Amino acid sequence: MLTGKPLAVVRQRVTEELRDWIVTGRLKPGDRLVERELAEEMGVSRLPVREAIRALESEGFLETPSPRRVLVRQLSKTDVEELFDVREALEVLAxxxxxxxxxxxxxxxxxxxxxxxxxxxxxxxxxxxxxANNHFHDEILAVAGHRLLLTMMQPLSGRLAWLTRQNEHWHDLLTEHRELYEAIASGDPERAKASALAHVRVNREVTLGLLFPA
Structure with missing residues (x-):
């Protein structure tokens, strides 16, 4: 229950929870969001739910094909490819x-x-x-210590986390993360960049194959 708290706090909590439901797959592409039902489930008024929906629409998670119809957005192949393009550039730098x-x-x-x-x-x-995997990437970003990079990543973090969720080759991901850690721990920026580039490109191939099979 989130009642009795300032509206801004409630709005943020509702936004984070809805985003988490999408990232973790509780809400799937094409699922419809109904303000009244969400407000009842979360124990809040409809206003913070409405504002959370607007925020998540601006982040690219939701779409409103008609005034009373809000859906979890189905990302196109181009959407996913563009997200990986951006992830590649920023993660290699980080x-x-x-x-x-x-x-x-x-x-x-x-x-x-x-x-x-x-x-x-x-x-x-x-x-x-x-x-856990998203936290590892967040820690890399924090350790990089670049404020502008962090600011640029924040609006994308939810969608990038959603991409991570699509790849369920979990032991392969762990192996890649271990290699990435060793590259960063070596203190060699070029080695770390190369490891990051390989990691992102492998994940691009796997994710595109899963979401858009030939």
């Missing part, structure tokens, strides 16, 4: 910077996050694995 700037504390953060991803992978629980 990993190169992380290799330069991580230091002992930064590497400890990445190691802890990687260990969490390993435990999640062994659990076989899709939602837990998705959260």
């Amino acid at each position: 990993c190169g910077l992380a290799a330069e700037r991580a230091g002992t504390q930064g590497l400890a953060r990445l190691r802890k996050s990687l260990d969490g991803a390993a435990k999640a992978t062994e659990s076989g629980q899709g939602t837990r694995i998705t959260v």
